[in-house]
Amino acid sequence: MKKYIVFSLILIPALIFGQTLEDAVRYSKSTYYSTARTMGVGGAFGAMGGDFGAISYNPAALGNYWRSEFNVSFGFNNGNSKTDFGKKNKTYSDSKFSFENIGFVTNSHRKSNGWKSMSFAIGMNKIANFNSTVNASGSNPGSVIEDSRLVSGVDYSPWEDVLIDKDLSIYESGGINELLFALGGNYDKKFIFGVSVGIPFLNFYTTREYNEKAPAELQEDDDFYFRSLTYQEDYTTVGVGLNVKAGIVYILPQDFRIGFAMHSPTSYSLKDNYDIKFNVDSRNYDFDPLDNSGYFNYKFKTPWKFIFSTGKLFRSGDMAGFVNFDAEYVNYTSARYNFRRSSDDPYDLENEKIQNEKIREDLKSAFNFRIGSELAYKAYRFRAGAGLLDTPFSDGGYQADITYSLGFGYRSNNYYVDFAFLGTNNSYSYFPYIAEQTERSPSVDITKHNNKFTITTGFKF
Numbered sequence: 001m002k003k004y005i006v007f008s009l010i011l012i013p014a015l016i017f018g019q020t021l022e023d024a025v026r027y028s029k030s031t032y033y034s035t036a037r038t039m040g041v042g043g044a045f046g047a048m049g050g051d052f053g054a055i056s057y058n059p060a061a062l063g064n065y066w067r068s069e070f071n072v073s074f075g076f077n078n079g080n081s082k083t084d085f086g087k088k089n090k091t092y093s094d095s096k097f098s099f100e101n102i103g104f105v106t107n108s109h110r111k112s113n114g115w116k117s118m119s120f121a122i123g124m125n126k127i128a129n130f131n132s133t134v135n136a137s138g139s140n141p142g143s144v145i146e147d148s149r150l151v152s153g154v155d156y157s158p159w160e161d162v163l164i165d166k167d168l169s170i171y172e173s174g175g176i177n178e179l180l181f182a183l184g185g186n187y188d189k190k191f192i193f194g195v196s197v198g199i200p201f202l203n204f205y206t207t208r209e210y211n212e213k214a215p216a217e218l219q220e221d222d223d224f225y226f227r228s229l230t231y232q233e234d235y236t237t238v239g240v241g242l243n244v245k246a247g248i249v250y251i252l253p254q255d256f257r258i259g260f261a262m263h264s265p266t267s268y269s270l271k272d273n274y275d276i277k278f279n280v281d282s283r284n285y286d287f288d289p290l291d292n293s294g295y296f297n298y299k300f301k302t303p304w305k306f307i308f309s310t311g312k313l314f315r316s317g318d319m320a321g322f323v324n325f326d327a328e329y330v331n332y333t334s335a336r337y338n339f340r341r342s343s344d345d346p347y348d349l350e351n352e353k354i355q356n357e358k359i360r361e362d363l364k365s366a367f368n369f370r371i372g373s374e375l376a377y378k379a380y381r382f383r384a385g386a387g388l389l390d391t392p393f394s395d396g397g398y399q400a401d402i403t404y405s406l407g408f409g410y411r412s413n414n415y416y417v418d419f420a421f422l423g424t425n426n427s428y429s430y431f432p433y434i435a436e437q438t439e440r441s442p443s444v445d446i447t448k449h450n451n452k453f454t455i456t457t458g459f460k461f
Contacts, residue, residue: 019272019298019351021358023237024335025392026130027176027202027268028302032057032370033405034101034125035073036418036456040407041372042385046309046326047249047259052103052458055182055196056125057307058247058261062184063192065119068107071458073100077131079450086138086166086442094133098175100126100454117186121196128176130204134430135170136444139163143212145225146435150278154225160440165213168432168444174204174237192249197242200266204237210432222284229280231433239270243302249309259309265334266302271295296348299338305330321375328370332363332392366390372405383407383420398428418456425449 033039035053045054049064052071080093103123109116141161145151179201184194209232218224247261273295280287311324336359339352372385387403402425409418427447435441 019296019337019339019355021355021362023204024300024337024355024359025332025363026128026204027300028330028332028335028392030057030127030176030305031129032127033420033422033452033454034127035071036407036420036454037374037381037383037409039422039452039454040381040383040385040405040409040418040420041324041374042370042387042403042405042422044309044324044326044370044372044385044387046247046261046307046324047257047311048322048324049192049249052105052121052123053101053125055103055121055180055184055194056127056178056198057245057263058249058259058309059182059184059194059196059245060192060247060249060259060261062105062119062121062182062194063117063186063249065105065107065184066109066117067460069105069458069460070103071456072102073454073456074098075100075126075452075454077129077450077452079132079448081132081134081449082447083134083136084138084445085136085168086140086163094131096131096173098126098129098131099177101456114188115185116189119184121180121182121184124177124179126175127178127200130172130174132172132448133170134444134446135168136446137165137167139165140442142435142440142442143225144210144229144231144433146437146440147433148436149434150231156225159218159224162218163215165215166432166442167211168209170206170208170430172204172206174202176200176202190251192251194247196245198245198266200241200243200268202237202239202241202268202270205235207234208232220283225280225282225285226287227281227283230277232277233274235272235274237270237272239268239300241266241268241302243267247307255313257309257311257313259307259311261307261309263305263307265304268300268302269297270300271297297342299341301336301338303331303334318378319375321373323373324371326368326370328368329365330368330392331365333360333365335359335363362394363392364394366392370403374407379411381407381409381411381418383409399426401426414461415459416457420454420456422452422454423449424452 032043038053046058049061054061075098078095105121107119179199182196213228243266244264249259275293278290306329339348368389370387375382385405389401391398405422407420430444
């Protein structure tokens with residue numbers, strides 16, 4: 001006689017990957033590499049200005065424009081990941097082209113009242129890239145059916161030491177493209193300022209598949225729960241947000257500069273579409289196939305961001321350039337989900353409370369540091385930069401990201417072409433499921449390396 005196993009359907013929404021701690025971090029992070037010039041100096045441009053990519057993190061960049069300009073940027077990403085899962089290593093690489101930036105700046109000179117220049121900008125910068133692929137496989141004790149959020153009424157203890165073959169794949173794509181409107185000016189060539197309104201468009205897609213296969217000695221065992229099983233989630237998150245940014249730069253004697261930028265929280269309206277499938281091939285247990293799909297509308301607010309910058313311009317004969325250092329502060333614990341605006345379901349209200357409590361307890365404030373330099377010789381530009389991007393997680397499962405970059409450019413009076421390379425290294429741990437006895441939850445150690453190449457071309461008039 002078949003034995004019946006019950007899926008925990010009431011708790012299934014808790015397993016949807018949308019509206020989680022990881023998503024809160026994903027949607028709150030920003031990168032500053034939309035043009036090849038800003039990428040070439042590692043995103044360290046806060047006290048310099050004069051580049052469209054810098055407007056997204058210090059709108060005072062507009063105060064250093066002296067001519068009108070149009071530019072566009074394209075990128076190529078090549079990433080690889082190495083995984084360690086059950087003492088088995090696996091590597092995977094993928095490549096993708098991307099659109100990075102398009103911008104237009106109109107400039108007018110002033111000759112009275114101390115105002116030297118005013119500029120208005122409209123355009124779009126990519127401020128986040130979600131593209132990632134991870135594959136992992138290995139053998140270790142335990143099974144996903146120990147996750148009581150998915151399955152009820154199982155006693156796995158007789159087989160708790162049995163090695164189960166496991167396979168995991170995670171594919172993610174999308175990003176955040178921010179439409180911006182900005183105004184900036186230069187007062188007496190000493191004080192430059194800027195303000196902007198940003199409308200970020202968010203798009204994130206992921207598919208995650210997890211498989212298990214019982215060892216040969218249990219394949220025909222009537223008492224064991226499964227021969228093989230597959231758990232798959234597909235979901236898409238789309239939405240639009242609104243934010244305001246303001247920045248200033250003060251020019252000191254001998255071309256030293258100090259700058260400050262403030263980003264308001266971005267208020268997002270988001271929609272998740274999801275599809276969850278769980279299928280079990282069992283000899284003597286009856287698991288009804290699970291196929292659960294739907295959608296959910298909600299709000300999300302990112303943290304405040306504060307950026308402090310300092311830099312110096314230098315010139316000697318035909319040589320010129322700058323050095324810039326940026327320090328960014330983000331308090332990730334202030335991010336918030338809001339499910340009440342679109343649902344009065346008691347479960348959704350309770351889940352909002354749970355997720356926001358996780359944000360407060362499991363995240364922390366982060367300090368990000370970037371340093372970069374540009375050297376100009378006549379019409380040629382040479383750039384380099386580096387960054388240390390702090391982890392927002394407080395438990396130590398994630399490590400700081402390390403970035404390094406190189407760039408080259410050619411600039412004439414009326415046009416320019418810039419090229420840049422950026423390398424990023426990071427590592428973290430991922431848990432395919434959470435067992436009822438949490439110490440039995442398997443961990444996948446993931447190390448990622450990404451190479452990004454960007455080209456920007458612009459015209460001045």
